[in-house]
Amino acid sequence: VTRLVLVLGDQLTPDLSALAEADRARDVVVMAEVAAETEYVWHHRQKIVLFLSAMRHFAQELEEAGWKVAYTRLDDEGNSQSISGELLRRAEEQGAGEVLTTLCGDWRLRTEIEDLPLSVTVLPDRRFICDRPRFEAWAEGRKSLRMEYFYREMRRETGLLMDGDKPAGGEWNYDAENRKPASDDLFIPKPFTVSPDAVTQGVIDMIADRYPDGYGTLDGFGWAVTRGDAEAAAVHFFAECLRDFGTYQDAMLQGQPTLWHAVLSPYLNLGLLDPLDLCKRAAAAWEAGDAPLNAAEGFIRQILGWREFVRGVYDLQGPDYLTSNALGQSRDLPEFYWTADTEMACMADALGQTRDRAYAHHIQRLMVTGNFALLAGIDPAQVHAWYLAVYADAVEWVEAPNTLGMSQFADGGLFASKPYVSSGKYIDRMSDYCSGCTYAVGQRAGDGACPFNALYWYFLDRQRDRMEGNPRMAMIYRTWDRMAEKDRADALASARDILDRLDRGDPV
Ligand code: FAD
Ligand code: SF4
Structure with a gap:
C-alpha cells in the first residue's frame, strides 16, 4: 500500500530520514503550503516567500529524481490550510493510512502530527551533528547547561580544530579577539543576493496579493531558494567574509546590515546547507592559511556549539519553555x-x-x-x-x-x-x-x-x-x-x- 511521506518547509534535504526510509516507486511525498503555517505569527513576507519558493523548487527536485509529489499551493482550491488537514485529504485521495515523517522543528506541529487519526511514524532528524540521545546524555545531571563545555565535547568528537586531544592553537575559544569595532573605511564585502526566478516571482506576486498590508518589504527579495544558490552563498562567505568574520563579529555599522557575517542561517535551517560540511570547510580554510584561527574557531563555535546546543535545549525543555517568564516582565511590545x-x-x-x-x-x-x-x-x-x-x-x-x-x-x-x-x-x-x-x-x-x-x-x-x-x-x-x-x-x-x-x- 501507498504511504504518505510528509516533507515540511524546513526539511528540504534529499537524504532526509523520511525520504531515505520511503520507497519512491510506491510512496507519495506530501508537501503543503498552508495558511495555518504562514499566519500563526505575523511572518515577514520575505520569510514566507523564501519558504514557499524553496519548497516549490525542492518539490521539482524530488520529481526530477523520480518521486511522486502531491503538492498543495497556498491558493489551490480545496486547500484545507493546515498540515493535518492536507495529510487527511491526501490520505483519502491516495488510499493511504500510513504517514512517514521526520521529527519537525516545533512542539506545536509535533503535537498536531502525532494526534492525526493515521498511523504516523516519526523518524529522527539526522541533519544535526549531535543527536538527541547524545545531548540528553551530556545534559543529564547538570544543574545549569553551559554551551562552552558542550562545545568542547563536540570539538573532541568531531576532531574539528583539534591538535591530538588539545584544541588547535592551545585555546578552545578565541572570543577575546573577536570584539573589535569596525569603521566604514574598511573594505566591507557586498551582501550575496540572487535575483528571483519565475517561480520565486510567482510566489512574491501571490504573497503581495494575499497579504497587501503584511509585515516586511517584498521589494529587493534576494534570498537563495535552491540548494545550488545556497551553496553559492556559502562559497561567497568563505571567499569574501570568513577572514574577518571573527575580528568584527560583534561590530555594528549604520547602514551595513551584514558586514562579515555568513547570512547562511536560513539555508541551514531550511536544510539547503549542511552544518557539519560548513564547519569542515571553515577548518580547512584555516589549515590552508586562508583564514585566521579566531575566525575559523568563531564560526565553528556558532554552528557546532550554539546551533547544536540550542537545538538540544529546545528538545529537552519541552513546550512549557515557551511561556517562561522568570523575571515577571509584562509590558506590551512597542509598536x-x-x-x-x-x-x-x-x-x-x-x-x-x-x-x-x-x-x-x-x-x-x-x-x-x-x-x-x-x-x-x-x-x-x-x-x-x-x-x-x-x-x-x-x-x-x-x-x-x-x-x-x-x-x-x-x-x-x-x-x-x-x-x-x-x-x-x-x-x-x-x-x-x-x-x-x-x-x-x-x-x-x-x-x-x-x-x-x-x-x-x-x-x-x-x-x-x-x-x-x-x-x-x-x-x-x-x-x-x-x-x-x-x-x-x-x-x-x-x-x-x-x-x-x-x-x-x-x-x-
Ligand atoms: P553568523 O553570525 O555568520 O553565524 C554563522 C552561523 O552560526 C549562523 O548562520 C547560524 O546558523 C549559527 N549561529 C550563530 N549564532 C547562533 C546562535 N546564537 N544560535 C544558533 N545558531 C547560531 N538564529 C536562527 O537561525 N534563527 C533564529 O530565529 C534566531 N533568532 C535569534 C533571536 C535572538 C534574540 C538572538 C539573540 C539570536 C537569534 N539567532 C537565531 C541566532 C543568530 O543571531 C543568527 O543565527 C545569526 O544572526 C544568523 O545570521 P548569520 O547566518 O549571518 O550568522
Ligand atoms: Fe546610542 Fe542613540 Fe542607541 Fe543610545 S539610543 S545607544 S545614544 S544610538
Whole structure:
C-alpha cells in the first residue's frame, strides 16, 4: 500500500530520514503550503516567500529524481490550510493510512502530527551533528547547561580544530579577539543576493496579493531558494567574509546590515546547507592559511556549539519553555518594533533593516533590540512572537532558546550566566550609531539622555532581589550603590518617564 511521506518547509534535504526510509516507486511525498503555517505569527513576507519558493523548487527536485509529489499551493482550491488537514485529504485521495515523517522543528506541529487519526511514524532528524540521545546524555545531571563545555565535547568528537586531544592553537575559544569595532573605511564585502526566478516571482506576486498590508518589504527579495544558490552563498562567505568574520563579529555599522557575517542561517535551517560540511570547510580554510584561527574557531563555535546546543535545549525543555517568564516582565511590545519609527538610531537601524531584509546579525538582535526589550520589561512571550515572525531564519527550535534564554533571561539563567543587558556605552563602543543619534549616549538622565542608560539602571534596581546574588553582577551593584543618591533618583525618574511614554505609545 501507498504511504504518505510528509516533507515540511524546513526539511528540504534529499537524504532526509523520511525520504531515505520511503520507497519512491510506491510512496507519495506530501508537501503543503498552508495558511495555518504562514499566519500563526505575523511572518515577514520575505520569510514566507523564501519558504514557499524553496519548497516549490525542492518539490521539482524530488520529481526530477523520480518521486511522486502531491503538492498543495497556498491558493489551490480545496486547500484545507493546515498540515493535518492536507495529510487527511491526501490520505483519502491516495488510499493511504500510513504517514512517514521526520521529527519537525516545533512542539506545536509535533503535537498536531502525532494526534492525526493515521498511523504516523516519526523518524529522527539526522541533519544535526549531535543527536538527541547524545545531548540528553551530556545534559543529564547538570544543574545549569553551559554551551562552552558542550562545545568542547563536540570539538573532541568531531576532531574539528583539534591538535591530538588539545584544541588547535592551545585555546578552545578565541572570543577575546573577536570584539573589535569596525569603521566604514574598511573594505566591507557586498551582501550575496540572487535575483528571483519565475517561480520565486510567482510566489512574491501571490504573497503581495494575499497579504497587501503584511509585515516586511517584498521589494529587493534576494534570498537563495535552491540548494545550488545556497551553496553559492556559502562559497561567497568563505571567499569574501570568513577572514574577518571573527575580528568584527560583534561590530555594528549604520547602514551595513551584514558586514562579515555568513547570512547562511536560513539555508541551514531550511536544510539547503549542511552544518557539519560548513564547519569542515571553515577548518580547512584555516589549515590552508586562508583564514585566521579566531575566525575559523568563531564560526565553528556558532554552528557546532550554539546551533547544536540550542537545538538540544529546545528538545529537552519541552513546550512549557515557551511561556517562561522568570523575571515577571509584562509590558506590551512597542509598536515601533514593527514600524522602526523611533528616534533611537541603533534601534531604527536594526528594526529598519529587519523590516527591509528579514535579517539582522547576532549583536543587533542581542544587544540592541533584545537588550531594549529586556531593559524595558517587555513580556517575553511577545518578544518571542516578534523574533519568530520577523527573521528569514526564524524557526522555533533555534529562535526560542535564543530569545527566551539568551536574550530575555526568561528561563532564569538555564544557560546564560547573567542577563545580556548593557547601557548605551556598549552600543557606542561597538558601533557608529551614537554619533548620529538624537539622544546623548554620555548622558544618564534628563531630557535627551540615551534611553538605554536610565533603563539599564532601572532594570538592575527593579531586579535586585533576583540578580544581586549572582557573582557576575556584584560589581555592577557596587557601582550603582556608590552613585550619589540624587543621580540614582534622577536615573530612575528618567526611566519611569521613558516607560510611561512607551505605555502611552508616545514617540521614543
Ligand atoms: P553568523 O553570525 O555568520 O553565524 C554563522 C552561523 O552560526 C549562523 O548562520 C547560524 O546558523 C549559527 N549561529 C550563530 N549564532 C547562533 C546562535 N546564537 N544560535 C544558533 N545558531 C547560531 N538564529 C536562527 O537561525 N534563527 C533564529 O530565529 C534566531 N533568532 C535569534 C533571536 C535572538 C534574540 C538572538 C539573540 C539570536 C537569534 N539567532 C537565531 C541566532 C543568530 O543571531 C543568527 O543565527 C545569526 O544572526 C544568523 O545570521 P548569520 O547566518 O549571518 O550568522
Ligand atoms: Fe542607541 Fe543610545 Fe546610542 Fe542613540 S545614544 S544610538 S539610543 S545607544
